Amino acid sequence: MITQQLIFGLAGVALFSLGLRMAFSPRALLRRILAINIAGAGLFLLLVSVAYRGREMAPDPVPHALVLTGIVVAFSATSLALALGRRLGGHREDD
Amino acid sequence: METLAWILLDTMLVTALLALGWGSLASKDLRRGVVLFIGFGLLLALVWVRLRAPDIALAEAAIGAGLTGALMLSALRDEPGTSSEAAGDASVRSTPVSASLLLTLLSAGLAIVLGAAFICALDRTDPASLAEEVFANLGVSGVSNPVTGVLLNFRAYDTLLELAVLTAAVLGILSLGPARSGYQASGPMLSGLTGWLVPVILVVSGYLLWVGAKAPGGAFQAGALLAAAGVLLRLAGHPSGGLPRELALRGLMVVGVAVFLIIGLTLMLVGRGFLDYPVAWAGSLILAIESAATLGIAATLIVAFLCGDPGQRPENHETADSGVPLAKCENNRRNTPR
Numbered sequence: 396m397i398t399q400q401l402i403f404g405l406a407g408v409a410l411f412s413l414g415l416r417m418a419f420s421p422r423a424l425l426r427r428i429l430a431i432n433i434a435g436a437g438l439f440l441l442l443v444s445v446a447y448r449g450r451e452m453a454p455d456p457v458p459h460a461l462v463l464t465g466i467v468v469a470f471s472a473t474s475l476a477l478a479l480g481r482r483l484g485g486h487r488e489d490d
Numbered sequence: 491m492e493t494l495a496w497i498l499l500d501t502m503l504v505t506a507l508l509a510l511g512w513g514s515l516a517s518k519d520l521r522r523g524v525v526l527f528i529g530f531g532l533l534l535a536l537v538w539v540r541l542r543a544p545d546i547a548l549a550e551a552a553i554g555a556g557l558t559g560a561l562m563l564s565a566l567r568d569e570p571g572t573s574s575e576a577a578g579d580a581s582v583r584s585t586p587v588s589a590s591l592l593l594t595l596l597s598a599g600l601a602i603v604l605g606a607a608f609i610c611a612l613d614r615t616d617p618a619s620l621a622e623e624v625f626a627n628l629g630v631s632g633v634s635n636p637v638t639g640v641l642l643n644f645r646a647y648d649t650l651l652e653l654a655v656l657t658a659a660v661l662g663i664l665s666l667g668p669a670r671s672g673y674q675a676s677g678p679m680l681s682g683l684t685g686w687l688v689p690v691i692l693v694v695s696g697y698l699l700w701v702g703a704k705a706p707g708g709a710f711q712a713g714a715l716l717a718a719a720g721v722l723l724r725l726a727g728h729p730s731g732g733l734p735r736e737l738a739l740r741g742l743m744v745v746g747v748a749v750f751l752i753i754g755l756t757l758m759l760v761g762r763g764f765l766d767y768p769v770a771w772a773g774s775l776i777l778a779i780e781s782a783a784t785l786g787i788a789a790t791l792i793v794a795f796l797c798g799d800p801g802q803r804p805e806n807h808e809t810a811d812s813g814v815p816l817a818k819c820e821n822n823r824r825n826t827p828r
Contacts, residue, residue: 481667
């Protein structure tokens with residue numbers, strides 16, 4: 396186990412739970428989309444921390460590819476969510 | 491001693507990251523929240539470098555921080571007043587204390603489970619991991635950057651479907667109405683800067699696409715950078731952000747998925763598996779797919795930023811091309827009852 400992995404991985408867990416909690420709170424739509432993005436970033440951090448294998452070994456490229464895919468999918472979802480929010484006539488309504 | 495210094499740096503990075511994440515969600519001002527989120531993304535790109543993931547660092551800086559941030563800032567523009575707390579968060583009804591406590595407990599519980607799973611994953615040292623498979627077969631993948639090898643050869647299905655997801659999301663956006671009204675023509679400073687920056691961005695994007703075969707880079711980073719050029723053009727007053735019109739735009743949006751599918755299906759026709767490249771051709775086929783994907787990704791990302799088809803006029807048919815009546819056009823649209 397490498398300290399660096401532990402530091403970043405646990406930070407990823409903290410970001411995930413922070414984002415998840417905030418995404419469910421009754422706030423402006425844009426704020427909750429931000430929260431989901433931060434939760435996603437936390438999960439990416441967790442995955443890439445697992446992929447890290449010290450300074451001597453090259454990191455595992457499979458989680459890296461997954462996270463790259465994830466970043467693009469997160470952007471797609473965010474942009475669609477924002478367009479839907481705009482269509483709904485603002486970011487205020489949440490029901 | 492050196493290790494201690496790195497641990498200190500990592501701890502500081504993580505502390506700043508958590509503080510920015512918290513700040514962007516907790517700040518009273520929504521606009522400040524979005525700006526803190528952009529800072530969060532840039533800091534996260536540094537973290538990716540620390541974890542030896544430069545491919546992700548490039549994508550994060552361009553897409554995660556840059557384009558998502560630009561998208562959210564322009565979404566703030568849709569609704570004047572949402573940036574203040576009064577119109578944004580506070581008007582939403584509050585939840586009972588018990589429900590909010592339950593949610594906090596649930597997310598904390600999930601965090602503990604996730605943390606435990608993470609520590610178990612770290613303790614397991616599996617010699618026959620996927621990573622070894624990738625490095626053992628990298629020689630026949632046609633590229634020498636392992637991440638590009640995974641994305642476009644070993645797990646090309648994932649990337650094809652990812653492009654399809656991106657296209658589907660943009661089709662959803664297109665079906666939701668016309669693009670946001672454009673910006674006024676910029677002053678000499680910004681338009682001069684744009685004139686310099688856009689060609690540089692085009693060259694760097696081409697470089698990233700080419701270098702992705704053997705070093706950090708690739709279609710996503712190159713496409714995101716191209717899209718950044720489009721965003722810049724749009725902010726400088728070009729209503730379509732450099733995109734073509736009508737049929738050409740539709741074609742550009744699907745070119746990535748189309749070339750990917752055509753190559754996959756052609757390989758099936760000649761008796762190989764779907765996307766099972768012949769070793770001698772793998773490098774060229776990957777480059778062809780990546781070039782098409784770069785264009786497609788850039789076009790879809792720009793359409794996502796415009797939040798609709800730039801060729802389609804808003805309901806009042808006021809022209810967005812001349813640059814002058816834009817502010818008026820914006821006002822008219824806001825005043826119509828929803």
